[in-house]
Amino acid sequence: DSGVTQTPKHLITATGQRVTLRCSPRSGDLSVYWYQQSLDQGLQFLIQYYNGEERAKGNILERFSAQQFPDLHSELNLSSLELGDSALYFCASSVVSSGGEQYFGPGTRLTVT
Amino acid sequence: EDQVTQSPEALRLQEGESSSLNCSYTVSGLRGLFWYRQDPGKGPEFLFTLYSAGEEKEKERLKATLTKKESFLHITAPKPEDSATYLCAVQPSNDYKLSFGAGTTVTVRA
Numbered sequence: 001d002s003g004v005t006q007t008p009k010h011l012i013t014a015t016g017q018r019v020t021l022r023c024s025p026r027s028g029d030l031s032v033y034w035y036q037q038s039l040d041q042g043l044q045f046l047i048q049y050y051n052g053e054e055r056a057k058g059n060i061l062e063r064f065s066a067q068q069f070p071d072l073h074s075e076l077n078l079s080s081l082e083l084g085d086s087a088l089y090f091c092a093s094s095v096v097s098s099g100g101e102q103y104f105g106p107g108t109r110l111t112v113t
Numbered sequence: 114e115d116q117v118t119q120s121p122e123a124l125r126l127q128e129g130e131s132s133s134l135n136c137s138y139t140v141s142g143l144r145g146l147f148w149y150r151q152d153p154g155k156g157p158e159f160l161f162t163l164y165s166a167g168e169e170k171e172k173e174r175l176k177a178t179l180t181k182k183e184s185f186l187h188i189t190a191p192k193p194e195d196s197a198t199y200l201c202a203v204q205p206s207n208d209y210k211l212s213f214g215a216g217t218t219v220t221v222r223a
Contacts, residue, residue, distance in 0.1 A: 042213055043200065043213040056208060056209045056210055090157070100162075101147065101162055
């Protein structure tokens with residue numbers, strides 16, 4: 001158990017809908033990272049937050065957004081969902097804003113039908 | 114752009130048969146190279162961080178090494194419970210994200 005929690009574990013929704021994925025980092029970790037894992041793309045970095053502020057951005061679609069709250073939990077919002085958004089979404093956390101090990105949560109499996 | 118290539122894609126081993134996984138990388142200044150283990154449907158589990166060429170880290174039957182262009186993960190006398198996908202990732206010195214390779218899926222038969 002990495003100490004990172006994610007909810008929900010599974011999510012099934014229809015195209016065009018909007019969903020919110022939630023992540024709580026390990027106790028003491030200030031950085032939260034979001035990744036998408038699909039069969040054809042592998043693990044892709046989406047976005048990083050550090051202590052409430054956006055720190056780095058990857059290939060995140062404009063339909064996706066994230067935020068980190070004062071209690072350090074983070075939410076990833078996915079809107080106007082398409083079939084291709086079906087994937088595993090992982091949250092990871094680390095102590096510092098740069099470098100160091102990232103510890104991953106169990107993931108949320110999103111299925112768009 | 115950072116590139117990480119892992120080989121082989123899949124590896125089938127007999128219990129006790131040692132082998133090595135390769136991770137070749139191209140990055141503009143390396144902050145760190147990371148190895149993770151991932152079981153099906155689960156989140157990646159952190160194994161090692163390597164920071165500079167010549168560095169080695171060990172954990173049970175696993176040993177990771179780093180050169181300027183590649184890293185190796187050696188599995189010594191593997192057991193069936195070592196079956197998993199092993200992921201390599203690099204973090205450049207001018208960024209915070211991890212760039213992952215596609216992974217090597219290891220199957221160890223009893």
